[in-house]
Amino acid sequence: MIGQLRSELLKQRSTRTTLDLFLSMFALVALAVTLHAVSLSVDQLSTRSRQLEVFQVGSRAGMLFAGLAGVIAITSELRYGTIRPTFLVTPRRSPVLVAKLAVSTLVGLTFGLLAEVLMTTDAAVAFGARGIDNKLNAGDYLQLLAGGAVAAALWAAAGVGVGALIRNQVAALVGLCAWMFLVESTLEGFVPGFGRLMPGGAGLALAGNSGELSAVAGALLLALYTAALSAGGWRVTLCRDVE
Secondary structure, eight states: OHHHHHHHHHHHHHOHHHHHHHHHHHHHHHHHHHHHHHHSOTTTTSSHHHHHHHHHHHHHHHHHHHHHHHHHHHHHHHHHTTHHHHHHHOOSHHHHHHHHHHHHHHHHHHHHHHHHHHHHHHHHHHHHHTTOOOOOOHHHHHHHHHHHHHHHHHHHHHHHHHHHHHOOHHHHHHHHHHIIIIIHHHHHHHSTTOGGGSHHHHHHHHHTOOTTSOHHHHHHHHHHHHHHHHHHHHHHHHHSOOO
């Protein structure tokens, strides 16, 4: 088990994909937060609720890119065939899956924390430059950082499950992006309030920038989604032959 964890950590550290995801996330968060903070009027940004809406950008980006990292952790090996020697060296597939879930969760935690730090720093600078009083207190920032990091970690583990279920890397990556940016908002449009029960909405509640669901409820709901997707991907990987 220790060997599998070391191997998975080495793969994450040595592949350029992880670095590219980090850089892409940083660019997206910086651009989106700046545009929100600059384009909205001072009156629109003068309330705590509207400022939290700006901070949603970092939380969503952290969850999304953590999920993408989780998808890539399993689908890259399936895509390039390196999963075959991995399973030949470790015929019992469970330790391999445990290592991927554990390391992806750690990577997701890092993604989430860095996204929240960048978001809060960028927003604070933008608010200060425009003379806008920051309505968030220390407790709000603590929940943003801790809750956002945990939400991203759970999304990363769920991403491993999604990748194992779909197996096709492009389809899984596109599907995850579409879910975050399109599906949840579409469902919310058809059934008001339904979006808060989706993985993205639950993650926002955990990070404290959604007033529609408590942090505890969001954490439990997101944990259930993660457990279901991870279990599904686990079962498929154990039962299905490697192509």
